[in-house]
Amino acid sequence: MNRIIAWLFLAYMGLSSALFFVVALILWACTAPFDKRLVWLHMFTSFWACLYLWTMPAWSVAARGREKIRKEATYVVVSNHQSALDILVAFRLFFPFKWVSKAEMFRVPFIGWNMYLNGYIRLLRGEKESSRQALTESEKALAKGCSVYFFPEGTRSKTGHLKPFKPGAFIVAHRMRVPILTIAINGTMKALPKASLNFHGSHPIRIEVIEEIPYADFAHLSIEETAEMVRQRIAAHVD
Numbered sequence: 001m002n003r004i005i006a007w008l009f010l011a012y013m014g015l016s017s018a019l020f021f022v023v024a025l026i027l028w029a030c031t032a033p034f035d036k037r038l039v040w041l042h043m044f045t046s047f048w049a050c051l052y053l054w055t056m057p058a059w060s061v062a063a064r065g066r067e068k069i070r071k072e073a074t075y076v077v078v079s080n081h082q083s084a085l086d087i088l089v090a091f092r093l094f095f096p097f098k099w100v101s102k103a104e105m106f107r108v109p110f111i112g113w114n115m116y117l118n119g120y121i122r123l124l125r126g127e128k129e130s131s132r133q134a135l136t137e138s139e140k141a142l143a144k145g146c147s148v149y150f151f152p153e154g155t156r157s158k159t160g161h162l163k164p165f166k167p168g169a170f171i172v173a174h175r176m177r178v179p180i181l182t183i184a185i186n187g188t189m190k191a192l193p194k195a196s197l198n199f200h201g202s203h204p205i206r207i208e209v210i211e212e213i214p215y216a217d218f219a220h221l222s223i224e225e226t227a228e229m230v231r232q233r234i235a236a237h238v239d
Helices: 002-031 039-054 085-091 103-107 111-118 128-143 168-176 223-235
Strands: 059-064 076-079 097-102 121-123 147-150 180-186 203-213
Touching: 002 039, 002 111, 039 085, 039 111, 076 168, 076 223, 085 180, 085 203, 097 103, 097 111, 097 128, 103 111, 103 121, 121 128, 128 147, 128 168, 147 168, 168 180, 168 223, 180 223, 203 223
Parallel strands: 059 203, 076 147, 076 180, 097 121, 097 147
Antiparallel strands: 180 203
16 A cells, blocks of 8 residues: 555656646746746745645644744755655745755756756766866855755765765855855655655654854864764754
């Protein structure tokens, strides 16, 4: 039964994504000329993602601390990564940002094409030139006033315990002198474990905005020290 539920839900996502992509394409064409940061398109994408959370009763998502996000601020956003479900859950915050995402995601029909429309940032894992390009694109986005969202573990944790943080997000935060917004995600690993597309029953999920770390608080630290400081702060909020 769990496998049947999973396949039905995947079919629902696939079919509905075709419709939502058409709407996204129309919205992009109408708003891109004056909405240079593509905020309208990102907020529609957030609704699109959250619709799958809202229509799956087993995934009860609580979003906490959204009031800590300053609307006028530009952030390097950093969170832990437990599951592919984290991507949908992060959209639950409903604030504009650019993802740094593995290149394979951009090849997914409709969903990946919408990522291109949004100007999200592609990363080929393991390729140094792609990593440098992703950092450059992240800096350009921040310069335009767009926050950029990183999963600095690089890949999903199998245990839920935080893996060491890669330096990319923190290199960008230092170069651009912008605050780091820390976020903790809990419950997604049990709801959708790594390497699984099966249905795993009902699980509470929580995304929590922990705090904003001003640039002045880490300006004196090295990249490695900054990464470890942020990792420890997030770890304290991961169950």
